[in-house]
Amino acid sequence: FLGALKRLHLPCWTLSPPSQPGRLLLSLKEEVGAPPQDVPCDYQPCKHLQTPCAELQRRSRCRCPGLSGEDTLPDPPRLQEVTETTDTSALVRWCAPNSVVRGYEIRYSPEGRPGNQSVTVVADIYATARQHPLYGLWPGTTYRVCVLAANRAGLSQPPASGRTRACAAFTTKPSFVLIFAGLCAACGLLLVSTLLLAACLCRRGRTPRPQRYDTHLVAYKNPAFDYPLKLQTLS
Structure with missing residues (x-):
């Protein structure tokens, strides 16, 4: 059995510690490619x-802006537009504050x-949201909207009176249904007036006109005035 092992000629390797362990650790960090701590996050x-x-x-491993803690009331968001x-609807956009935020409320x-x-109140808006639609608004109405952060x-x-604008006012557009209804009512009124005027003119045209007699004066000569009258005067 030992003779058979000798005939196999198996290779053998020996492990030795590196001569410069500090350089080995530096090369490992370069291979991983970890960014430095002073780079701001995107x-x-x-x-x-x-x-x-x-x-x-x-x-x-980037650097975040300074944020207030979870146990501190968050700063108000900045309502963008x-x-x-x-x-009947609108879309509200805002920017996140420099605070730890777990959700938003409108x-x-x-x-x-x-x-x-x-x-x-529109509550439980997720923390990564920066916009939210509003539905069921009244046409042609001015609204005041505020965005609040929650933790x-x-x-x-x-x-x-701070620099952060958390509230704003906006006005919804007039209702197209009301405008269309107004146009239809105006067109209907114009049509009814036209029909009434046409009916009056038609009825007036069918009414028989009274006969007109010749009312011009006709002159006849009086025979009594054909000869001059001779007045006898008393002497």
Whole structure:
């Protein structure tokens, strides 16, 4: 058996520690390609469905902007604009604050109607959203809308006179149904007036006209005046 093993001529390798272990670790880091810590993350606070910056930081070891903690009330979002306004709907766009946000809430109400009963609340909007549509609005009405951020500490409070604009006003367009109904009513009124005028003219044309007699004066000579009268004067 030993003679058979000798005839196989199996190769043998020996492992020795590297001469420069520090250079080996540096080469391993270069192969992994980890980015440095001072590179800012590709985070856009106004982009819809934006990945949270904390997740981007875990993926690529980048640097996020300063954010307030979960136990601190979040800063109010910046309401960017209200677009795609129709007679019954609108699209609200906003930018995320520099805070930890777990969700958003939209509150809107028509102006000129005081009271909390007229305020509509749209809650549980996911944290990556930067826009949300509003439906069921009144045509030709001015609304006031506010966007609030939420986390474990509570809801953000709109600033009274701060730089961040968390609220805005917009006006819906007039109802096309009302405009179409008004045009139809005007056309119908014009048609009825035309028919009545035509009926009056037709009835007047069918009425028999009274016979007209010749009323011109006819002069006849009086024979008594054909000869001059001779008046006898008394002497």
